Each structure stands twice: as C-alpha cells, then as structure tokens.
Amino acid sequence: xxxxxxxxxxxxxxxxxxxxxVVLIPVCFLVVTDVIxxxxxxxxxxxxxxxxxxxxxxxxxxxxxTVYYLFRPQELVDSQNDSSD
Numbered sequence: 001x002x003x004x005x006x007x008x009x010x011x012x013x014x015x016x017x018x019x020x021x022v023v024l025i026p027v028c029f030l031v032v033t034d035v036i037x038x039x040x041x042x043x044x045x046x047x048x049x050x051x052x053x054x055x056x057x058x059x060x061x062x063x064x065x066t067v068y069y070l071f072r073p074q075e076l077v078d079s080q081n082d083s084s085d
Contacts, residue, residue, distance in 0.1 A: 011060040015053035023048040 024045050031041035068075070 011057055011064055012053070014060055015056055018056065019049040019052050023052055 027036075027041045027045045027048070030036045031038055036044070
C-alpha cells in the first residue's frame with residue numbers, strides 16, 4: 001500500500017534526528033572519554049534511540065497534524081463540502 005497524498009508528514013525523520021542529538025552524540029562522547037565501555041555505549045545507543053523515537057512519535061504526529069490542519073485545511077477530506085447532499 002502506497003502513501004496517500006499528505007499522509008507522510010516526517011514524524012519518523014524528526015524522531016531520528018532527535019535520537020542522534022539527544023542519545024547518540026552524548027553516548028559517543030561518553031565512550032570516547034572512557035566513561036562507559038564500547039558495548040555498553042552501543043547498547044544504550046540502540047535501546048535509547050528506539051525508546052525515544054517510540055515515545056515522541058505520538059506527540060510529533062499530533063503536532064504535525066495540527067500544523068497541517070492550521071495551514072492546509074482545504075486539503076483535509078472531512079473539511080470539504082459534500083455537494084451530493
């Protein structure tokens with residue numbers, strides 16, 4: 001099943017960027033400075049990124065749908081007038 005027009009709003013892309021900034025860069029810094037080991041850093045990076053993306057997905061989806069509703073309401077199916085009534 002393909003994407004419908006306007007369905008994909010980039011929530012996962014934003015989540016991946018936030019995971020890099022919030023989880024992976026600090027973990028890499030801790031590994032390089034020998035605060036934590038490499039395998040612990042890899043484990044924290046994988047688990048932390050997955051948890052962060054899953055945790056913020058609903059909030060990001062709501063925010064982006066709200067922005068879509070505010071700036072492109074004519075594109076929403078429910079807001080169009082049905083002339084068949």
